[in-house]
Amino acid sequence: xxxxxxxxxxxxxxxxxxxxxxxxxxxxxxxxxxxxxxxxxxxxxxxxxxxxxxxxxxxxxxxxxxxxxxxxxxxxxxxxxxxxxxxxxxxxxxxxxxxxxxxxxxxxxxx
Amino acid sequence: xxxxxxxxxxxxxxxxxxxxxxxxxxxxxxxxxxxxxxxxxxxxxxxxxxxxxxxxxxxxxxxxxxxxxxxxxxxxxxxxxxxxxxxxxxxxxxxxxxxxxxxxxxxxxxxxxxxxxx
Numbered sequence: 001x002x003x004x005x006x007x008x009x010x011x012x013x014x015x016x017x018x019x020x021x022x023x024x025x026x027x028x029x030x031x032x033x034x035x036x037x038x039x040x041x042x043x044x045x046x047x048x049x050x051x052x053x054x055x056x057x058x059x060x061x062x063x064x065x066x067x068x069x070x071x072x073x074x075x076x077x078x079x080x081x082x083x084x085x086x087x088x089x090x091x092x093x094x095x096x097x098x099x100x101x102x103x104x105x106x107x108x109x110x111x
Numbered sequence: 112x113x114x115x116x117x118x119x120x121x122x123x124x125x126x127x128x129x130x131x132x133x134x135x136x137x138x139x140x141x142x143x144x145x146x147x148x149x150x151x152x153x154x155x156x157x158x159x160x161x162x163x164x165x166x167x168x169x170x171x172x173x174x175x176x177x178x179x180x181x182x183x184x185x186x187x188x189x190x191x192x193x194x195x196x197x198x199x200x201x202x203x204x205x206x207x208x209x210x211x212x213x214x215x216x217x218x219x220x221x222x223x224x225x226x227x228x229x
């Protein structure tokens with residue numbers, strides 16, 4: 001069935017460093033790949049998304065890359081700040097519009 | 112601001128109680144809504160796809176008689192956890208997409224409902 005694998009499960013960086021989170025998906029028909037940030041007890045917040053006709057997208061300190069051939073996409077956060085600390089989820093949209101989520105990455109940015 | 116409203120935010124009740132959770136799209140019509148369940152420090156697990164005017168589509172392993180979904184209008188879907196037991200305790204979140212499930216729009220999430228069964 002549809003599956004999304006996300007790595008690493010935890011990531012600790014120093015403030016100002018970059019953070020990279022990687023995901024792979026199994027459904028070759030997936031055409032939309034959002035990234036969500038979730039703080040403890042809160043709803044997931046969309047931070048960036050990319051569609052299958054684009055290889056890269058950037059929004060200030062956040063960028064996402066997509067390799068459709070390899071079924072692989074990544075989130076890049078540059079110049080990390082303590083407020084970036086949260087759990088990040090990648091997702092792939094498959095049949096019927098449903099999102100399949102990765103396992104999540106707990107990012108910790110140390111001041 | 113929020114485009115999807117979920118209510119209640121927290122429920123604490125005794126075992127055997129049935130609990131209803133509402134999910135509303137605030138300024139758009141949602142023909143499709145999604146219900147997720149999230150355990151502490153875990154990912155969001157899709158439970159079912161709620162379709163306005165028709166039966167919900169449940170994911171494998173989700174008991175349809177346990178988790179009743181009703182999508183009676185274009186702005187409201189409800190999830191009822193019937194005869195809840197402690198193992199049903201979890202964080203339940205709904206989402207909706209402008210233009211329907213197959214649209215090119217992002218999914219917007221409700222604030223979630225933390226359900227605690229004693």
